[in-house]
Amino acid sequence: MKLLAANRPALLVVTAMSALALVASGLVLGGGAASAAPVRDKEAAGSPGATGAVSAAGDVPTWRVEGPRGSDIDGVLRLDASGEVTLDVVADGARVLSATRLGLQGSDGDLTTGLTFVDRQDRTVSDSYTMTTGKRDRRSFTHTESVFTFAGADSDSAQLQIAIRVSDDGVAYRYLLDGPGEHRVDDESGAWEPAADGPAWMQRSYAVNYEAEWISTTAAAGNGNSGGSGDRTSRVNLPVLFQQGERYALVAEADLHGDYSGSHLTHTPGSLRYDVELFEGRPVTVTGDLSTPWRVAIVGDLPGVVGSTLVDDLATPSALDPRAEWIKPGRSSWSWLTDWDSPRDEARQRDFVDLAARNGWEYVLLDEGWDASWLPRTVRYAHTRGVDVIAWFHSRDLRTQEQRDEWLPRLKSWGVSGIKVDFMDSDSQEIHQWYDDVARDTARYELMINFHGSALPTGMQRTWPHIMSYEAVRGVENGLSPERAAIVPFTRNVLGSMDFTPVVFSRDNDKSSKAQQAAMSVVYESGWQHISDKPEGYDAEPAAMPFLQNIPADWDDVRLLGGTPGQDTVLARRSGDRWFVGGLRAGSGEPLRLPLAGLASGRKVLVDLLTDAPGSGDTPTGSATVHTTVRATTADTLEIPTATNGGFVAVVCAATRGRTSCLEPVEARPDVAFDVTPAEADVEPGATVEVRATFVVADRPVTGVTLTPDLPAGWTADHGTRSFARLAAGQAAEVTWQVQVPADGATGTFEVPVDVAYRAAGDPDGDGRTREYVASSQATLWVTPPALTGTHHVSDLDWLEQSNGYGPIERDRSNGQAGAGDGRQLKIAGVTYPKGIGMHATGSLTTWLGGTCTAFRSVVGIDDEVLETPGESGTGSVRFQVYGDGALLAETPVLTNDDGAVELDVDVTGVRRLRLVADDGGDGKNFDHADWADARVVCGEG
Secondary structure, X not given: OEEEEOOOOOOOOOOOOOOOOOOOOOOEEEEEEOOOOOEOOOOOOOOOOOOOEEEOOEEEOEEEEEOOOOOOEEEXXXXXXXXXXXXXXXXXXXXXXXXXXXXXXXXXXXXXXXXEEEEEEEEEEEEEEEOOXXXXXXXXXXXXXXXXXXXXXXXXXXXXEEEEEEOOOEEEEEEEEXXXXXXXXXXXXXXXXXXXXXXXXXXXXXXXXXXXXXXXXXXXXXXXXXXXOOEEEEEEOXXXXXXXXXXXXXXXXXXXXXXXXXXXXXXXXXXXOXXXXXXXXXXXXXXXXXXXXXXXXXXEOHHHHHHOOHHHHOOOOOOOOOOXXXXXXXXXXXXXXXXXXXXXXXXXXXXXXXXXXXXXXXEEEEOOOOOOOOHHHHHHHHHHOOOEEEEEEEHHHHOOHHHHHHHHHHHHHHOOOEEEEEOOOOOOHHHHXXXXXXXXXXXXXXXXXXXXXOOOOOOHHHHOOXXXXXXXXXXXXXXXXXXXXXXXXXOHHHHOOEOOOOOOOOOOOOOOOHHHHHHHHHHOOOOEEEEOOOHHHHHOOOOOHHHHHHOOOOOOEEEEEEEEOOOEEEEEEEEOOEEEEEEEEOOOOOOEEXXXXXXXXXXXXXXXXXXXXXXXXXXXXXXXEEEEEEEEEOOXXXXXXXXXXOEEEEEEEEOOOOOOOOOOOOOOOOOEEEEEEOOXXXXXXXXXXXXXXXXXXXXXXXXXXXXXXXXXXXXEEOOOOEEXXXXXXXXXXXXXXXXXXXXXXXXXXXXXXXXXXXEEEOOOOOOOOEEEEEEEEEEEEEEOOOOOOEEEEHHHOOEEEEEOOOOOOEEOOOOOOOOOOOOOOEEEOOEEEOOXXXXXXXXXXXXXOOOOEEEEEEEEEEOOHHHHOOOOXXXXXXXXXXXXXOEEEEEOOOEEHHHOOEEEEEEOOOOOEEEEEEEEOOOOOOOOEEEEEEEEEEEOOO
């Protein structure tokens, strides 16, 4: 690393100034009707100082929408002789790109050609607002707006309005159709055309979940991914970044809701035209007035594009308070990526709770595989450790209002703070209606949300500030590309939060150094930053952990300090009085430069650096990280060598008296041990059960301790809350309750939580201030139903617990896919069965027999659907196991489709709990659709 004196002005952040979402918004500084007559001018279109344009054939009606004070960007609208409308985006007098042949076709007629000008209305729109997530928390913008009205060529056609907004960082347009009744849009005809060929960055192919790879290309070449059969047209995901000389234009959309579908672009290699196309070419319909999403071009230098908040500025304002106590960005541990089967393991999930707790991270994400039988208990354990819980859901389990009304209040009652919803995989109007609905319903229950397998963010994080993040990117779970790592900061992440799931030290080390992985936690913004390695991966990099403990998930400001898309990035984000800088590069090259100007008050600064560890000859290898602290001044520029595909993290602060580092230690929470017994037990209706709680804080005295049982409705105890004025360090508080179970109440699983509230010094080695803390644990009691008599199919019984390798366990049908009820009739080796259970390895269920049954019988095997589903056929491999009260009673060898059906006849005499397990055969879980066909128990009189 070298220290260089500054030899040029520091890059300044470009503050985004843009528009309010709704044309009808009352947030107007000034406005009124402009002259209806167009300006006419003989100067060349887009030449410096031009106020109009002329076509080769003669005068062309032209209207200029000037940017707000201080902006060098204008929008120039032209109406040619055929009645087609073009919008030129002009910066400092030069055309950057155009939106051509604007208009709609549908039930209101052909509003793309033969248009005639009717009216123009101008106004200035301004607003200030606060964000929970994103580049900066406080935003303000001023926008000039013109709404142009055109009449269609046909007498039956409606009038089309085109609203144009101009800010200091871009231009946007949208269409408006007024009037009652249904408006159907069959086609939206606009196209973006950069002024000249030049570098461009886009996804290699079209993917509805926006997870295609990113590439560096040119505007004319595009992604080169033709549709085949002689069709050279390719589909291109938004956003697309075009370079035009010293300026850049990022094309996107904003304020998309359920009255429209998402869109993409189509392009023919060799041309500069990128047509807007609705999702799958499907029509969209709206009843009442129609406002389409904004078509957006963010324009400026690279710092201006990266710092733009135009997409959020154009969004519908929020009806929620973004500073509501329940809306909290944060960092989260996450086990699925590097320990993919662990979400099914309650004990292993506690390891990830502990990982979050000792690093001061706010959340743990329980991904696919968690079970309702232990999730509440894990939530209580996490809360005791100061960690909140996010729970994964497949979107199919929340598609209907009935599903949301069932699950969301249940999650809230368990203490879950938010959900990650996965596999939307669509950009249809229907799915965007669902986004509106699920955002509304989660807000109602004060549950935050992260959309995974999703569409792009288009400003809904302003509209619904409890939306913490979106995926819509090819992130770490799809492996790493060095080029992609250096493209998405300039493209995808400009639009909104991006759940890239970074900081993985234990894999992909040839494509990303460990310091670069750490840098991604700064370079990539996400309201929930999922830090995605396992505890052992972080234990191996102790130098990195103080940085990962300090890096926040919400920001006050952002600056791009340097970079080239696809090559390198040095990006700074501010939180309070500290700037966090992430630098990364693709491949190898000169040291990355970190100019310190403007990153601290005063002249002297401290810089904590996490860099690639040097190898032989001081050449970084990327195999490990090194922490150093540098004293410098704001006139200096640091040069930081990197490994191939390497990077760095820096934390910059003022060098005040006594300050030796910008990093702050994690405050140690009280060392709590809290046990409730029995942890699990079977009780009969009408019985009394003794519940005992033992609470100890080992490392500090505590005061105001209260222990309170939270009994199910209808249950009673011999006393309620017990209080302790003071407990010394290591002194236990023990309380016992005699809990009465109703004789005529419901049977099944009941949780009996015990909640503790107490006060303690926040850190025994710190300031000594007293803080409030909570702890919680529970007894889980199974109130037993009557013992079984006769013969029963297991699919007709209540289940104590269940977990499944993919989707839910199905009753009387095969596993199918991830949604409930999507399986087929059970079929093994061509034989169908009307009754049974469809699992997916690794899956299990437990049901109650009560000790009166003698036999469990079933026909087991791999369902034929894995051989008969187009595009998803393969061979499954499963070992079937039967347990009774925890003891293995029977198991099959590993069975594949070739083995057909195998009959089981198992002695279960005296068994109270029967557990059926479909275990993976050892070659991965794909196609492991395990059928327990005709599964039944034969029982006596008890």
